[in-house]
Amino acid sequence: MKQFLTVLKFELNNYFKNKSFMVTTILLAVLMVGIIVVPTFIPGLLGGKESSQSQESSQSGNAEEDSLDTLGFFVNTSEIEDVDTLLAFLPAKWESFADGESLKEAVESGEIEAGFILNSASDVTYVVNNLNIDDRLSQDFTEAFGSYQKQQYLLAKGLSAEEAAEADNVTVNLQPEILGKNSGRNYLYTYVLVFIIYFLILFYGQMIAVSVTTEKSNRAIEILVTSVNSNSLIFGKVLAGAIAGVLQMLLIVGSGFAAYGAFQDAWGGKLDMVFNIPGRVLAAYAVFGTLSYLLYAFIYGALGALVSKTEDISKSSTPITLVYVGSFLVAMLGLTNADSAMVKVASFIPFTSGNAMFIRVSMGSVAAWEIILSGAVLLLSCIVTGVFAAKLFRFGTLHYGNPLKITKALKSVRQQQ
Amino acid sequence: MKLEVRGLRKTFGENEVLHGISFSVESGSALGLLGRNGAGKTTTIRILMDVFKSTGGTVLLDGKPFQPKQYHIGYLPEERGLYPKKTVSEQLIYLGMLRGLSAKEAKEKMRWWLERMGVTEYENRKLETLSKGNQQKVQLAQTLICNPDIIILDEPFSGLDPVNSQILKDVIKEQIRDGKLVIFSSHQMSYVEEFCEDIAILNHGEVVLSGDLREIKREFGRDRLALSSLDESTSDLARRLNDMFSDLLEVEKVKKDRVIIRKKHPDNKNAILSRLLEQDVDLEFFGLYEPSLNDIFVEKAGDEA
Numbered sequence: 001m002k003q004f005l006t007v008l009k010f011e012l013n014n015y016f017k018n019k020s021f022m023v024t025t026i027l028l029a030v031l032m033v034g035i036i037v038v039p040t041f042i043p044g045l046l047g048g049k050e051s052s053q054s055q056e057s058s059q060s061g062n063a064e065e066d067s068l069d070t071l072g073f074f075v076n077t078s079e080i081e082d083v084d085t086l087l088a089f090l091p092a093k094w095e096s097f098a099d100g101e102s103l104k105e106a107v108e109s110g111e112i113e114a115g116f117i118l119n120s121a122s123d124v125t126y127v128v129n130n131l132n133i134d135d136r137l138s139q140d141f142t143e144a145f146g147s148y149q150k151q152q153y154l155l156a157k158g159l160s161a162e163e164a165a166e167a168d169n170v171t172v173n174l175q176p177e178i179l180g181k182n183s184g185r186n187y188l189y190t191y192v193l194v195f196i197i198y199f200l201i202l203f204y205g206q207m208i209a210v211s212v213t214t215e216k217s218n219r220a221i222e223i224l225v226t227s228v229n230s231n232s233l234i235f236g237k238v239l240a241g242a243i244a245g246v247l248q249m250l251l252i253v254g255s256g257f258a259a260y261g262a263f264q265d266a267w268g269g270k271l272d273m274v275f276n277i278p279g280r281v282l283a284a285y286a287v288f289g290t291l292s293y294l295l296y297a298f299i300y301g302a303l304g305a306l307v308s309k310t311e312d313i314s315k316s317s318t319p320i321t322l323v324y325v326g327s328f329l330v331a332m333l334g335l336t337n338a339d340s341a342m343v344k345v346a347s348f349i350p351f352t353s354g355n356a357m358f359i360r361v362s363m364g365s366v367a368a369w370e371i372i373l374s375g376a377v378l379l380l381s382c383i384v385t386g387v388f389a390a391k392l393f394r395f396g397t398l399h400y401g402n403p404l405k406i407t408k409a410l411k412s413v414r415q416q417q
Numbered sequence: 418m419k420l421e422v423r424g425l426r427k428t429f430g431e432n433e434v435l436h437g438i439s440f441s442v443e444s445g446s447a448l449g450l451l452g453r454n455g456a457g458k459t460t461t462i463r464i465l466m467d468v469f470k471s472t473g474g475t476v477l478l479d480g481k482p483f484q485p486k487q488y489h490i491g492y493l494p495e496e497r498g499l500y501p502k503k504t505v506s507e508q509l510i511y512l513g514m515l516r517g518l519s520a521k522e523a524k525e526k527m528r529w530w531l532e533r534m535g536v537t538e539y540e541n542r543k544l545e546t547l548s549k550g551n552q553q554k555v556q557l558a559q560t561l562i563c564n565p566d567i568i569i570l571d572e573p574f575s576g577l578d579p580v581n582s583q584i585l586k587d588v589i590k591e592q593i594r595d596g597k598l599v600i601f602s603s604h605q606m607s608y609v610e611e612f613c614e615d616i617a618i619l620n621h622g623e624v625v626l627s628g629d630l631r632e633i634k635r636e637f638g639r640d641r642l643a644l645s646s647l648d649e650s651t652s653d654l655a656r657r658l659n660d661m662f663s664d665l666l667e668v669e670k671v672k673k674d675r676v677i678i679r680k681k682h683p684d685n686k687n688a689i690l691s692r693l694l695e696q697d698v699d700l701e702f703f704g705l706y707e708p709s710l711n712d713i714f715v716e717k718a719g720d721e722a
Binding site for chain 2 (some may be wrong): 222228
């Protein structure tokens with residue numbers, strides 16, 4: 001135990017005395033705080049147009065006017081009789097143009113944000129500089145145009161303008177009653193948490209493998225394996241990587257939580273989807289994330305011992321990286337349907353259960369026994385993998401030359417026993 | 418303490434590299450493990466250190482199976498290496514603690530050994546910034562930091578200049594005087610001759626010669642004489658001896674400064690001397706031949722040289 005703690009302390013120091021590790025951690029933590037804090041000091045950035053519209057009753061007329069888009073129009077038809085009524089359906093600062101060319105020039109120069117050329121009662125050209133993926137103007141205009149047409153039709157049928165407006169005013173109040181979980185609401189934080197583990201495993205897995213291989217390549221390994229039990233050595237190394245990773249994540253993500261806690265009001269609850277995570281979900285994440293992280297870390301550690309040069313690590317670790325990427329893809333699919341059979345099966349397989357069971361807890365329906373069983377299987381796999389990793393590590397440490405294949409190494413370990 | 422290696426065998430795949438190695442060594446003495454490259458020295462040492470498992474034979478310490486982890490062993494492997502990016506003090510303290518020292522003890526021992534090796538000024542320098550010789554001294558400091566009862570050194574003199582070799586020789590002699598059990602392998606016979614009472618010469622995975630070095634030398638010199646003449650070259654003298662002394666001796670080796678002969682009868686030393694005087698050979702040297710360890714080594718392990 002004393003040797004294990006000595007190795008753990010030494011390896012942790014390697015991380016904490018590594019300038020790039022510390023600088024990256026601090027920079028990311030500051031960036032996280034900055035992302036949350038800075039927007040609150042920039043007027044209008046968090047509210048935007050939507051917020052202005054929702055608060056229109058309390059806004060002064062000028063403020064409302066200022067927040068409206070400046071749009072242009074050119075009527076190139078006689079089929080639209082009441083253009084003012086049409087434009088009233090889409091509040092904006094409307095500017096009239098004498099022809100299509102001058103409207104396009106105005107859009108191009110940025111004088112107006114976009115423009116509409118009304119070619120007929122059913123044909124409109126939407127002129128815009130760059131069409132964004134979240135462009136709503138075209139849809140808003142289409143709706144406005146539809147409302148105008150409907151109103152014109154009703155007026156033609158003899159209804160008054162008020163009656164026509166009332167006919168268009170029927171709304172349905174749909175109130176969802178969620179018996180299970182609100183996946184829509186849980187999606188974002190689940191996605192973020194799965195992605196964090198994905199990053200930790202791939203990044204720290206490689207770092208653990210490098211730390212093992214480095215001791216081989218600088219030939220310190222023979223002194224180490226004759227001075228210390230190989231279990232203490234590999235467990236110390238892997239757990240140091242795990243602790244360093246978790247601490248780094250806690251510092252970065254924790255900074256985000258703290259900053260959001262302090263500036264939650266300024267955000268008006270907009271980031272609750274990321275930061276307002278139930279304790280039960282966090283607990284499942286801590287257990288399944290950590291165990292899954294340890295499982296992969298042990299494998300990366302053992303793989304590090306099978307090669308002699310750090311440049312061979314990526315080749316040696318590709319299969320396990322692919323396994324994990326596969327597990328990540330299963331998780332991504334699971335985010336859209338956490339109760340699918342695939343996610344259920346994956347939640348009991350150690351290589352995939354870290355993500356899959358966490359997703360089921362966060363977004364799906366899962367019984368307590370399933371969580372316990374999956375956790376127990378994952379824990380047992382971690383221990384078995386740890387012991388095997390120590391044996392592979394011990395076997396591989398003095399093997400120099402071409403990278404050893406894991407199957408050959410396992411066979412040799414079995415023969416030695 | 419007495420360490421006994423009995424019939425050690427080791428197979429890698431289909432290839433048996435050790436075919437029953439046996440030797441023994443006691444506290445307060447040093448055993449020189451000699452052999453050409455690939456003779457099996459490092460494999461034997463690695464089995465002693467439990468880096469490899471043997472496929473046959475036993476290692477006993479005071480008659481009981483030897484478990485290296487239960488003893489303080491100072492081991493300097495052939496594959497030298499520590500942490501190039503770490504400071505000298507950091508790694509020495511770490512390795513000292515791994516071998517059972519407290520942090521405080523490890524720090525004290527680290528300072529003591531750096532001073533003994535004459536590299537105190539490098540305590541807080543990264544290992545990679547030190548010269549090869551100084552890195553070797555740090556390696557030796559790590560070997561001895563835990564005050565080991567058993568010291569195993571694999572080629573400890575390689576890479577050291579004469580001054581640093583002298584420091585290492587002094588340190589090893591001190592350790593032997595302090596009653597430590599020392600095993601070391603080397604190609605440099607002069608060092609082995611200097612402080613090893615016992616040797617074991619390995620060749621192709623077998624011990625071809627082992628035992629007390631003085632006895633081995635005596636045995637090798639038995640029935641042999643060395644002589645030289647003031648007015649003849651050794652080759653001329655050898656020719657004359659072959660022509661006119663063939664009934665008494667045979668020329669075994671012609672060296673630059675001596676002709677080595679083997680007596681045909683154990684008691685004819687005086688007869689040979691009388692004949693030499695009769696033949697008016699202007700003798701420069703006439704005496705018992707004492708072979709160097711190098712001669713013995715070349716004879717025993719130099720089959721393919």
